[in-house]
Amino acid sequence: MHTAESRAGHAPLLEARGLSKDYGDTRALDSLDLAIAPGDVYCLLGPNGAGKTTTINLFLGFVAPSGGQALVSGLDVSTHDRETKQQLAYIPEQVMLYRNLSGLENLEYFAALGGRGSLGRGRLADILVEAGLEPDAVDRRVSDYSKGMRQKVGIAIAMAKEAAVLLLDEPTSGLDPKASNEFSALVERLRERGVAVLMATHDLFRAKDTGTRVGIMRYGRLVTELSTDEIGHADLERIYLEHMHD
Amino acid sequence: MIRHIIRKEFTDIVRDGRFRWCSILVGALLLVALGHGWVQARNAQQEHAAAQATARDHWETQGEKNPHSAAHYGIYAFKPRLALSFVDEGVDPYTGTSVWLEAHRQNDFLLRPAQDATAAQRIGVLTAAQVLQHLVPLLIILLTFGAFAGERESGTLRQLLASGIGRRELAAGKALGVSGALALMLVPAALVGAAALVVGSPGPAASPLARGVVLAGVYLAYFTVFLALSLAVSAWARSARTALVILLGVWVVNGLVAPRVAVDLSKWLHPTPSAIEFARTIEREMASGAGDISPPDRDASTERLLAEYGVEQVEDLPINAVGVYLQESEEFGNRIFDRNYSALWDTFERQGVVHETLAVAAPLLAVRTLSMGLAGTDVEQHRHFATAAETYRRDLMRRMNGDMAENSRTGDFSYAADSELWESVPPLQYAAPTLGWVLGNRILSLLVLGTWLVGTVLVAAARVRRAEVG
Numbered sequence: 001m002h003t004a005e006s007r008a009g010h011a012p013l014l015e016a017r018g019l020s021k022d023y024g025d026t027r028a029l030d031s032l033d034l035a036i037a038p039g040d041v042y043c044l045l046g047p048n049g050a051g052k053t054t055t056i057n058l059f060l061g062f063v064a065p066s067g068g069q070a071l072v073s074g075l076d077v078s079t080h081d082r083e084t085k086q087q088l089a090y091i092p093e094q095v096m097l098y099r100n101l102s103g104l105e106n107l108e109y110f111a112a113l114g115g116r117g118s119l120g121r122g123r124l125a126d127i128l129v130e131a132g133l134e135p136d137a138v139d140r141r142v143s144d145y146s147k148g149m150r151q152k153v154g155i156a157i158a159m160a161k162e163a164a165v166l167l168l169d170e171p172t173s174g175l176d177p178k179a180s181n182e183f184s185a186l187v188e189r190l191r192e193r194g195v196a197v198l199m200a201t202h203d204l205f206r207a208k209d210t211g212t213r214v215g216i217m218r219y220g221r222l223v224t225e226l227s228t229d230e231i232g233h234a235d236l237e238r239i240y241l242e243h244m245h246d
Numbered sequence: 247m248i249r250h251i252i253r254k255e256f257t258d259i260v261r262d263g264r265f266r267w268c269s270i271l272v273g274a275l276l277l278v279a280l281g282h283g284w285v286q287a288r289n290a291q292q293e294h295a296a297a298q299a300t301a302r303d304h305w306e307t308q309g310e311k312n313p314h315s316a317a318h319y320g321i322y323a324f325k326p327r328l329a330l331s332f333v334d335e336g337v338d339p340y341t342g343t344s345v346w347l348e349a350h351r352q353n354d355f356l357l358r359p360a361q362d363a364t365a366a367q368r369i370g371v372l373t374a375a376q377v378l379q380h381l382v383p384l385l386i387i388l389l390t391f392g393a394f395a396g397e398r399e400s401g402t403l404r405q406l407l408a409s410g411i412g413r414r415e416l417a418a419g420k421a422l423g424v425s426g427a428l429a430l431m432l433v434p435a436a437l438v439g440a441a442a443l444v445v446g447s448p449g450p451a452a453s454p455l456a457r458g459v460v461l462a463g464v465y466l467a468y469f470t471v472f473l474a475l476s477l478a479v480s481a482w483a484r485s486a487r488t489a490l491v492i493l494l495g496v497w498v499v500n501g502l503v504a505p506r507v508a509v510d511l512s513k514w515l516h517p518t519p520s521a522i523e524f525a526r527t528i529e530r531e532m533a534s535g536a537g538d539i540s541p542p543d544r545d546a547s548t549e550r551l552l553a554e555y556g557v558e559q560v561e562d563l564p565i566n567a568v569g570v571y572l573q574e575s576e577e578f579g580n581r582i583f584d585r586n587y588s589a590l591w592d593t594f595e596r597q598g599v600v601h602e603t604l605a606v607a608a609p610l611l612a613v614r615t616l617s618m619g620l621a622g623t624d625v626e627q628h629r630h631f632a633t634a635a636e637t638y639r640r641d642l643m644r645r646m647n648g649d650m651a652e653n654s655r656t657g658d659f660s661y662a663a664d665s666e667l668w669e670s671v672p673p674l675q676y677a678a679p680t681l682g683w684v685l686g687n688r689i690l691s692l693l694v695l696g697t698w699l700v701g702t703v704l705v706a707a708a709r710v711r712r713a714e715v716g
Contacts, residue, residue, distance in 0.1 A: 057715075060404075060407070060408050060715075062404070062407065062715040063715075081412075082410055082412065085407075085408060085409065085410035086410050088408060088410075089408075090404070090405065090408035092401060092404060092405070094401060095405070096400045096401035096402045096405065097402070098254070098258055098402065100257070100258050100261040100262060101254070101257065101258065101261075105254075105257070109250060109254045110405065110406075110409055112247065112250035113247060113250060113251070113406065113409040113410065113411045114409045114410055115247075115410065117247075117250060154405075157405075157409075161409075167408075
């Protein structure tokens with residue numbers, strides 16, 4: 001479905017160069033090298049504690065690297081916090097919103113913080129619907145939104161921001177299959193627009209289906225990297241389990 | 247970008263039912279306290295004015311009598327309520343507001359000066375100052391403790407910071423958003439207070455508007471201290487619950503523990519005599535003198551007058567030697583009073599310095615001192631009026647004794663003055679201290695409050711910068 005050629009010739013939007021992170025005596029991430037080009041959906045697979053979320057936190061600048069560099073559009077996150085974040089959108093496992101505000105007001109707020117304050121309410125409402133939210137939910141307070149609805153607002157925030165890079169941390173965890181499929185479809189649309197996506201996930205099926213490349217991590221190290229075009233679901237599962245049992 | 251944060255915070259807070267109820271409650275208490283204080287102050291001022299007029303009338307219509315008898319008849323002086331006393335009644339309820347001015351005695355203001363009348367005894371009385379000093383900071387804590395810790399717990403902090411907003415911008419936006427929500431409650435109260443000040447000023451003008459503006463500035467600084475402190479703790483604490491517990495602890499220490507400690511420590515460091523001890527000391531010294539202050543010798547006084555006028559007999563003196571002696575007795579008494587009252591007032595002032603110094607641990611102590619000072623209800627301004635009243639008493643006694651000495655002869659007990667003399671005595675015209683005088687007395691509190699303000703803002707900036715995302 002996705003070809004490596006489609007990404008050829010583009011400078012990576014997201015890049016890790018020997019990126020490491022220590023927490024005390026524990027090495028959470030060990031010399032990670034990674035490059036994600038526009039239109040690339042890179043899925044990080046691995047058990048809990050493998051370093052997936054640490055990698056995302058490093059790209060977000062939430063933690064400082066112990067070694068190496070995290071780059072967004074060639075800019076070091078450590079020294080260009082604001083510039084790099086302007087190009088990023090982030091969707092965590094649970095998109096948390098302000099309960100007293102409606103979906104539209106939440107989007108309005110996050111879009112404004114992301115530098116898209118000029119978008120009118122009408123356009124933002126369209127984006128929410130485009131992200132899959134029912135029109136009658138747009139003006140309802142999010143206190144009664146389901147997790148799937150909140151994830152859609154998260155996608156809408158990324159769409160409104162027109163971010164070049166999307167960081168997803170277990171975005172489909174806890175979603176029902178229908179909601180997961182809808183979410184994957186939205187990611188696919190963003191990929192088609194040239195967004196570079198880094199997704200941490202436990203979901204092998206989703207990784208194969210949505211991703212263009214898959215990296216398997218263990219103990220903070222990237223142990224193998226695969227192109228999803230070259231393997232089937234069963235192959236991915238087998239390779240993953242082999243690495244987990246080493 | 248910051249305006250979006252302000253707007254969101256404001257909307258979020260205003261829509262929160264807990265805030266609505268809390269602010270309605272605190273706002274209502276504030277307005278009730280202001281209204282009640284204003285009515286009380288106005289009534290007291292009117293009663294004082296009426297009583298002062300009656301006292302003056304009694305003085306002028308006391309009929310013909312010997313001037314020294316008139317000096318004993320005396321007159322009451324009433325301490326005026328200053329314009330802002332309806333905001334903070336300070337120590338007024340404990341110091342009394344009227345004094346009887348008579349011969350030979352510097353009387354106490356209804357309440358004996360030696361009695362401990364520290365401001366801590368006011369706890370339990372609802373005044374606007376109490377609401378501003380205790381309840382508004384509590385409301386600030388309740389609105390702000392989750393600013394970072396709550397966002398961190400709910401996961402929204404990650405999304406906020408991922409959007410590109412800086413931590414300090416976020417903190418500033420939150421602080422201004424909370425301020426905006428608080429303004430919904432405080433601005434109407436401030437307008438009511440200003441209207442009460444302008445429309446129906448209950449007391450003599452002593453820069454009331456300027457005092458009001460400075461008072462508002464003091465309370466704004468105090469609220470900012472709590473806002474910055476709450477943000478700092480929220481940024482530092484692992485959880486919103488921890489932040490709340492810490493901040494409530496600060497509130498209890500600031501509002502309940504520190505004032506009590508300040509009272510006890512100041513009394514321990516600078517003890518004051520009991521009222522009975524104080525009265526006995528004055529009685530003893532009036533009888534036998536103290537140090538180099540000796541009671542006047544009547545015979546020596548008479549001898550001096552005889553020599554001065556070159557006569558042999560007191561009957562030949564052109565003046566009444568008794569009148570001269572009575573004035574000498576007054577001056578002796580004045581020196582005894584000055585010696586004892588000065589020491590007592592100075593002790594009160596030293597106790598006040600202890601309170602002001604302890605404000606380094608609890609900003610309330612600085613704010614309370616400044617609030618009472620600006621409202622004109624602190625110990626220093628009570629002393630200011632007491633000094634003016636005593637100066638007036640001494641002048642009154644000089645006039646009475648002088649008239650007796652000049653217009654009668656020694657041994658002539660039939661001399662009587664009339665209303666012409668009584669009316670020649672001007673009424674007490676009291677000028678309340680200026681704003682500069684008040685602030686000059688309160689430099690230490692201003693410095694400590696300023697240090698709290700700068701310190702907490704800097705700490706908040708530092709803590710917020712290092713706030714963990716979670």
